[in-house]
Amino acid sequence: MTTAAIYTQAEMVQALDGAAGAAREPAGGMADLAVAVRAFLAVEAQSAACVRLGGNLFDVVITGSGVQAWSAVAVMDEVQGGCGPVIEDPVNGWLYWLVPPGSCARWAWHGHAVCLGAPHTITLPPLSRRVPPGPYWLRPSASDRLVPVGPLRDALAQFRPEPAPHAALAARLGIAV
Numbered sequence: 001m002t003t004a005a006i007y008t009q010a011e012m013v014q015a016l017d018g019a020a021g022a023a024r025e026p027a028g029g030m031a032d033l034a035v036a037v038r039a040f041l042a043v044e045a046q047s048a049a050c051v052r053l054g055g056n057l058f059d060v061v062i063t064g065s066g067v068q069a070w071s072a073v074a075v076m077d078e079v080q081g082g083c084g085p086v087i088e089d090p091v092n093g094w095l096y097w098l099v100p101p102g103s104c105a106r107w108a109w110h111g112h113a114v115c116l117g118a119p120h121t122i123t124l125p126p127l128s129r130r131v132p133p134g135p136y137w138l139r140p141s142a143s144d145r146l147v148p149v150g151p152l153r154d155a156l157a158q159f160r161p162e163p164a165p166h167a168a169l170a171a172r173l174g175i176a177v
Contacts, residue, residue: 048123048124048125048126049123049124050121050122050123050124051121051122051123051124052118052119052120052121053104053116053117053118053119053120053121053122054101054102054104054117054118054119054120055101055118056101057101058098058099058100058101058146059098059099059100059101059102059103059104059107059115059116059117060096060097060098060099060115060116060117060120060122061096061097061099061103061107061113061114061115061147061149061152061156062094062095062096062097062113062114062115062116062165062169063094063095063097063112063113063156063161063164063165064093064094064095064112064161064162064163064164064165065088065089065090065093065094065095065161066093066161066162068159068160068161068162069095069159069161071155071159072152072155072156072158072159072161073086073095073138073139075151075155075158075159076147076151076152076155077139079148079151079155080145080147080148080151082139082142083139083147084097084098084099084139084142084145084146084147084148085097085098085137085139085140085141085142085145085146085147086098086137086138086139086147087122087124087125087135087136087137087138088135088136088137088138089134089135090132090133090134090135091134091135092168093163094165095138095161096122096135097147097152098141098146098147099115099146099147099148099149099152100146100148100149101117102117103115103117103149104116104117104118105117106149107149110153110156110157111160111164112156112157112160112161112162112164113153113156113161113164113165114165114166114169115149116169120173123135124141125137127140127141
């Protein structure tokens with residue numbers, strides 16, 4: 001008879017590091033998985049985590065926050081039977097909509113939203129943070145859904161959340177958006 005080991009989050013990370021060998025370098029192709037596992041364990045452990053966009057996780061659509069954006073969230077609640085994950089950042093006045101990976105490659109320019117994927121990162125707030133201060137989950141992350149891009153684009157075109165994030169993101173990231 002075998003018994004399954006029950007690990008705390010810290011023990012799981014330590015076990016993963018130990019399994020990687022003395023140099024603690026993940027096997028080829030596993031580096032992204034190890035980074036993702038550590039990030040999600042940090043979020044689950046009530047701390048913020050920086051996560052790379054793209055890959056197999058998600059991309060992010062950034063819009064202004066406020067009444068127009070919240071109206072778009074309400075529409076997405078109806079479309080999805082509860083909107084996929086959305087983070088509100090009251091300091092910058094933005095919403096971060098977590099969308100399927102690869103969305104950035106297919107995203108056409110939108111006057112009220114920007115879609116970012118790899119090589120950019122996003123800092124996810126702890127899963128329990130549902131109110132300010134700082135970024136918080138306006139719609140919590142659920143393992144079974146992301147925000148679908150098509151209906152999101154339609155809702156954003158209808159409600160046109162302001163201010164548009166283009167200029168601020170271009171200045172911050174040093175890119176054209």
